[in-house]
Amino acid sequence: MNASLESWLREQLETLKRQNLYKVPKILDSAAGGRVLIGGRDVVNLSSNNYLGLANHPKVRQAAAEAIERWGVGAGAVRWIGGTMQVHAELEERLAKFKSVEAVLVFTSGFTANSGCIPAVVTEDDVIISDELNHASIIDGVRLGSAKYKKSDGFVYAHKNLEELEAILKRTQSFKRRMIITDGVFSMDGDIAPLPGIVQLAERHDAFVMVDDAHASGVLGRNGAGSTSHFNLYGRVDIQLGTLSKAFGVVGGYIAGSASLKDWLINRGRPYLFSTAHPPMVAAALIAALDVMETDPEPMRRLWDNTRWWKAALTEAGFDTMGSETPITPVYVGDEGAAQEMERRLWDEGVFALAIVYPTVARGKARIRTMPSAAHTPEDLAFALEAFKKVRDQMALPAGR
Numbered sequence: 001m002n003a004s005l006e007s008w009l010r011e012q013l014e015t016l017k018r019q020n021l022y023k024v025p026k027i028l029d030s031a032a033g034g035r036v037l038i039g040g041r042d043v044v045n046l047s048s049n050n051y052l053g054l055a056n057h058p059k060v061r062q063a064a065a066e067a068i069e070r071w072g073v074g075a076g077a078v079r080w081i082g083g084t085m086q087v088h089a090e091l092e093e094r095l096a097k098f099k100s101v102e103a104v105l106v107f108t109s110g111f112t113a114n115s116g117c118i119p120a121v122v123t124e125d126d127v128i129i130s131d132e133l134n135h136a137s138i139i140d141g142v143r144l145g146s147a148k149y150k151k152s153d154g155f156v157y158a159h160k161n162l163e164e165l166e167a168i169l170k171r172t173q174s175f176k177r178r179m180i181i182t183d184g185v186f187s188m189d190g191d192i193a194p195l196p197g198i199v200q201l202a203e204r205h206d207a208f209v210m211v212d213d214a215h216a217s218g219v220l221g222r223n224g225a226g227s228t229s230h231f232n233l234y235g236r237v238d239i240q241l242g243t244l245s246k247a248f249g250v251v252g253g254y255i256a257g258s259a260s261l262k263d264w265l266i267n268r269g270r271p272y273l274f275s276t277a278h279p280p281m282v283a284a285a286l287i288a289a290l291d292v293m294e295t296d297p298e299p300m301r302r303l304w305d306n307t308r309w310w311k312a313a314l315t316e317a318g319f320d321t322m323g324s325e326t327p328i329t330p331v332y333v334g335d336e337g338a339a340q341e342m343e344r345r346l347w348d349e350g351v352f353a354l355a356i357v358y359p360t361v362a363r364g365k366a367r368i369r370t371m372p373s374a375a376h377t378p379e380d381l382a383f384a385l386e387a388f389k390k391v392r393d394q395m396a397l398p399a400g401r
């Protein structure tokens with residue numbers, strides 16, 4: 001091991017620890033669910049994006065097991081060289097129908113869908129206009145492209161601020177093309193992007209729109225078809241990204257849009273071109289997950305019943321949920337050290353909920369991020385609420401911001 005690399009790494013890690021920004025993953029000893037086993041303890045799990053409980057659904061498990069028998073465990077190659085099996089193609093056809101778009105292209109994750117799509121659809125003559133709270137994978141995708149995008153150059157608008165967005169559109173008319181990009185549901189705050197207003201502005205100013213629906217997939221819209229469906233904007237959002245890793249319960253990401261967009265990404269989407277296809281069991285499990293979403297309204301109903309109950313109960317108890325409108329429910333703390341202390345105390349009470357700190361959110365805006373799901377029982381959530389109240393009282397945290 002090179003000595004200067006090793007000493008640099010250790011110094012960096014010490015700095016993170018001093019700043020209360022150091023992360024240690026907890027290891028689960030059971031399938032994802034409303035309760036999980038960690039270190040021999042059975043705890044309420046508020047840290048999973050398994051919104052609909054599909055990660056351990058019997059039909060989805062069975063489809064994956066059967067696919068192993070039929071197709072083996074690996075695709076063997078990248079998609080275009082020989083890694084596309086019938087199940088991969090069928091999944092894309094099913095997703096295109098589900099999304100009411102011409103075509104869908106699946107990537108191995110939502111992260112790689114962003115880094116594959118964004119740089120592929122812009123050139124150095126273009127500009128990308130972003131919401132300031134966009135997800136890290138959008139930001140990385142934007143950086144990989146050759147379009148202008150920087151905040152310091154005035155191409156980032158304040159969170160959900162349509163006036164600022166319009167002002168940017170007015171002063172960027174000399175660019176060849178303009179792309180507006182936003183989360184559909186913001187991943188750390190749980191609020192919903194003002195998509196109807198964004199689409200109207202884009203139409204008025206001849207820009208195009210990409211929405212990252214990672215946290216809207218399976219959560220908002222018809223059968224969970226996302227924010228475009230939620231706002232009835234069919235045909236008016238140029239590029240939609242969805243994840244297959246959260247509510248769908250497995251792993252993957254996709255781009256939904258026109259047939260030519262799909263064709264272009266098959267030819268120019270670098271993670272598609274240079275990274276191996278999903279194992280066929282992943283595609284088969286995802287088809288089964290989609291079957292459940294399209295035929296069984298129960299998981300989505302439970303998700304939203306639990307979400308409404310959890311938000312109302314936290315608010316009633318005096319917690320600040322930061323304007324969240326979706327299952328993602330942040331509980332505001334502010335100070336990074338206090339948030340991490342709260343995480344530790346919640347853990348001692350049997351609740352697994354993580355402190356989210358810089359750089360995932362801004363400094364001084366630390367929070368405990370909670371995610372109710374269809375996999376929780378009312379008893380799980382009532383138990384978690386009592387733990388939150390007890391820990392808050394122990395720590396004498398101020399109520400609200």
Ligand SMILES: *Cc1c(COP(=O)(O)O)cnc(C)c1O
Pocket residue numbers: 109110111112114135137138183187212213214215243244245246251252253
């Ligand atoms: C989680 C997330 C992603 C990444 O999706 P994966 O499928 O987990 O790679 C992309 N965008 C947003 C907004 C997310 O929250």
